[in-house]
Amino acid sequence: xxxxxxxxxxxxxxxxxxxxxxxxxxxxxxxxxxxxxxxxxxxxxxxxxxxxxxxxxxxxxxxxxxxxxxxxxxxxxxxxxxxxxxxxxxxxxxxxxxxxxxxxxxxxxxxxxxxxxxxxxxxxxxxxxxxxxxxxxxxxxxxxxxxxxxxxxxxxxxxxxxxxxxxxxxxxxxxxxxxxxxxxxxxxxxxxxxxxxxxxxxxxxxxxxxxxxxxxxxxxxxxxxxxxxxxxxxxxxxxxxxxxxxxxxxxxxxxxxxxxxxxxxxxxxxxxxxxxxxxxxxxxxxxxxxxxxxxxxxxxxxxxxxxxxxxxxxxxxxxxxxxxxxxxxxxxxxxxxxxxxxxxxxxxxxxxxxxxxxxxxxxxxxxxxxxxxxxxxxxxxxxxxxxxxxxxxxxxxxxxxxxxxxxxxxxxxxxxxxxxxxxxxxxxxxxxxxxxxxxxxxxxxxxxxxxxxxxxxxxxxxxxxxxxxxxxxxxxxxxxxxxxxxxxxxxxxxxxxxxxxxxxxxxxxxxxxxxxxxxxxxxxxxxxxxxxxxxxxxxxxxxxxxxxxxxxxxxxxxxxxxxxxxxxxxxxxxxxxxxxxxxxxxxxxxxxxxxxxxxxxxxxxxxxxxxx
Ligand code: F6R
Numbered sequence: 001x002x003x004x005x006x007x008x009x010x011x012x013x014x015x016x017x018x019x020x021x022x023x024x025x026x027x028x029x030x031x032x033x034x035x036x037x038x039x040x041x042x043x044x045x046x047x048x049x050x051x052x053x054x055x056x057x058x059x060x061x062x063x064x065x066x067x068x069x070x071x072x073x074x075x076x077x078x079x080x081x082x083x084x085x086x087x088x089x090x091x092x093x094x095x096x097x098x099x100x101x102x103x104x105x106x107x108x109x110x111x112x113x114x115x116x117x118x119x120x121x122x123x124x125x126x127x128x129x130x131x132x133x134x135x136x137x138x139x140x141x142x143x144x145x146x147x148x149x150x151x152x153x154x155x156x157x158x159x160x161x162x163x164x165x166x167x168x169x170x171x172x173x174x175x176x177x178x179x180x181x182x183x184x185x186x187x188x189x190x191x192x193x194x195x196x197x198x199x200x201x202x203x204x205x206x207x208x209x210x211x212x213x214x215x216x217x218x219x220x221x222x223x224x225x226x227x228x229x230x231x232x233x234x235x236x237x238x239x240x241x242x243x244x245x246x247x248x249x250x251x252x253x254x255x256x257x258x259x260x261x262x263x264x265x266x267x268x269x270x271x272x273x274x275x276x277x278x279x280x281x282x283x284x285x286x287x288x289x290x291x292x293x294x295x296x297x298x299x300x301x302x303x304x305x306x307x308x309x310x311x312x313x314x315x316x317x318x319x320x321x322x323x324x325x326x327x328x329x330x331x332x333x334x335x336x337x338x339x340x341x342x343x344x345x346x347x348x349x350x351x352x353x354x355x356x357x358x359x360x361x362x363x364x365x366x367x368x369x370x371x372x373x374x375x376x377x378x379x380x381x382x383x384x385x386x387x388x389x390x391x392x393x394x395x396x397x398x399x400x401x402x403x404x405x406x407x408x409x410x411x412x413x414x415x416x417x418x419x420x421x422x423x424x425x426x427x428x429x430x431x432x433x434x435x436x437x438x439x440x441x442x443x444x445x446x447x448x449x450x451x452x453x454x455x456x457x458x459x460x461x462x463x464x465x466x467x468x469x470x471x472x473x474x475x476x477x478x479x480x481x482x483x484x485x486x487x488x489x490x491x492x493x494x495x496x497x498x499x500x501x502x503x504x505x506x507x508x509x510x511x512x513x514x515x516x517x518x519x520x521x522x523x524x525x526x527x528x529x530x531x532x533x534x535x536x537x538x539x540x541x542x543x544x545x546x547x548x549x550x551x552x553x554x555x556x557x558x559x560x561x562x563x564x565x566x567x568x569x570x571x572x573x574x575x576x577x578x579x580x581x582x583x584x585x586x587x588x589x590x591x592x593x594x595x596x597x598x599x600x601x602x603x604x605x606x607x608x609x610x611x612x
Contacts, residue, residue: 031086153233184608311331378391406599475488480574
C-alpha cells in the first residue's frame with residue numbers, strides 16, 4: 001500500500017526522501033513523488049513507475065531544500081499516472097500534500113470546491129485535500145503559523161475516511177504539518193532534524209526515538225521541535241518511544257531476498273517471542289496482562305479475528321485454547337466478522353492478530369467488538385501500531401521487521417505467542433497442568449528444531465525444480481496439519497502464481513478428488529500420530545490416480561510410497577505448525593525463484609492492507 005516519508009532538518013531533503021521511499025518499496029506501489037520547499041516556492045517531482053526513476057527527472061539534482069515530503073502510491077482512485085501520483089497541490093501551488101488512506105466523501109468535497117472555483121487535474125480523492133486547505137487558508141484572518149494550523153485542522157474536520165497527511169506550505173518555509181486518522185504515521189526525532197514516515201523501518205537508520213501519533217492529532221514540525229495538538233488545537237504532551245529494532249535487520253544481510261532471510265530468522269524470532277515468559281519450572285507470565293481466575297472464568301467465548309496468514313496463525317491458537325483451556329473459540333476472517341452480526345458481549349474476549357497492526361478490516365472488527373462491550377486483545381509485530389493502541393490489551397511478537405510481502409517469521413511468531421497465551425490461561429484456570437508442563441518443555445526446544453528443519457532446504461529446492469511448471473498443486477492435512485496446508489497453499493499462490501488448493505484430507509473424496517489426475521502434485525502434511533494412518537490412506541487414493549507426492553512429516557511412515565519425504569523433528573502437535581510450515585515456505589520460495597519471479601514483491605499484493 002502507499003508509503004509516506006518526510007524530512008525537516010539541515011540536510012538536503014531530496015536524497016533522504018528518495019532513499020526512504022526505496023526502503024518502503026516492499027509495501028508495493030505504482031508511482032512515486034517528492035515535493036520540497038525551495039527558495040522560489042514548492043518543487044514537485046513525480047511520475048509513475050519505480051522510485052529510482054525519480055533520480056532521472058530533470059531538475060532533481062538542483063533541489064536544495066531541507067524540508068520535503070514524499071510518497072509511493074498504490075492506485076485506488078484513478079490509474080497509475082504522473083497526474084495521479086502524489087504529492088498533490090492546490091490550484092495556486094501554495095500547498096503540497098501527500099496522503100495515505102481513502103477520502104470517502106471526496107466526490108462531495110470536489111463538487112463543493114468546483115462550485116468555489118477550484119479546478120481538478122487528477123482522478124484522485126487526495127487532490128481535494130490541498131484545495132480544501134487552501135479554501136480555509138484564504139478565509140482565515142489570522143496571521144502567522146496559526147493560519148496554517150487552522151486551515152489544516154478545518155480541512156481535516158471535513159474529511160470522512162482515513163488519512164495520514166504531510167503538508168508543506170510555501171508561506172512557511174521552516175515548518176511542516178502532519179496528521180493522521182486510521183492510517184499509520186510516525187515521527188523519528190533527530191538532532192536538529194525530524195523524520196516522518198508511515199513505517200518505522202524506512203527511517204530506522206536515522207533514529208531510534210519515535211513519536212507515535214494517535215488519530216486526530218495534528219503535529220507542527222520545525223527542525224528542532226514537534227508540537228502536538230488535538231482537533232481543537234489544544235496542546236498535547238507527548239513522549240518519544242525507543243524502538244529496539246536494529247536498522248540492519250531491515251536489510252538483506254547477504255541473502256538474495258528478504259523472504260529467504262526472514263525464513264532463516266525464524267529460530268531467533270521464536271526465541272525472542274518466547275523471551276522470558278516462562279521457564280521449565282516457572283509459571284507463564286505476561287507483564288502486559290493482569291488476568292486472573294475470575295476474569296477468565298467469566299469469559300464464555302473467544303473470537304480470534306485476522307486476515308490471511310495471521311488468520312491461519314489464529315487457527316493454531318484456537319486449537320491450543322480450546323484443548324488446553326476448554327473455552328469455545330472461533331476464528332474469523334476480519335472482513336467477514338464485521339458483517340455477520342457476531343454474538344459479542346462483555347463475556348467475550350476478542351483477539352486480533354495483525355503483523356503490521358494496520359490492516360483496515362482487522363481494525364474495523366476491533367472497533368466493532370469494543371462497541372459491543374467485548375474485552376479486546378491485540379497481537380502485533382509493530383510497536384505502537386493502530387491495533388495495539390485501540391485494544392484493551394496488547395501483546396507483541398518479536399519477529400523484527402518483516403519486509404517480504406509473504407509473511408513467514410511473523411506467522412510462526414504469532415503461532416508461538418498464541419500457544420503461550422493458551423498456556424497462560426490454562427495455568428490461571430488450573431487445568432491440564434500435566435499437559436501444560438510437558439508442552440512448556442517442548443516449546444523451549446523449538447529454536448533448535450527450527451534450525452534442524454531448515455536443513456531440508458536443498459531437498460526442497462530439488463523438488464521445487466521438478467514441479468515449478470505445474471498449473472495446480474494441492475495441499476492436504478488433518479487437524480493442525482490442515483491449518484498448515486491452508487498456509488502452505490496461500491504462500492505458494494501469492495509468490496509463485498500457481499493455482500493451489502488446500503483440503504482437510506478427509507474431505508478429498510467428497511468432491512476435490514475429481515481434480516486429481518496423472519502427475520498432479522499433492523503435498524501431504526502429517527505431524528499428528530492419531531491421524532497419520534488416515535491421512536496416508538487419503539494420499540494412497542491420489543497416488544492411485546497418478547499424483548506426485550511430497551510429504552512433510554515427523555511420523556514413521558512407509559516412505560517408499562511417496563516421491564519425496566521431508567522428515568522434520570518430532571514435537572508436540574500444538575506447536576508442530578511452526579516446524580511443518582518451514583519446508584512449505586521454502587517450497588514456495590524456490591518455485592518462485594525457479595520461475596524468475598520477484599519473490600519479495602509479488603504482483604497485486606501489498607505488505608500492509610490499509611484499505612477495506
Ligand atoms: C500473506 C500475508 C497476508 C497477511 C494479511 C494480514 O503472506 O502476509 O495474508 O497475513 O494481509 O496482514 P497483517 O498481519 O499485517 O494484518
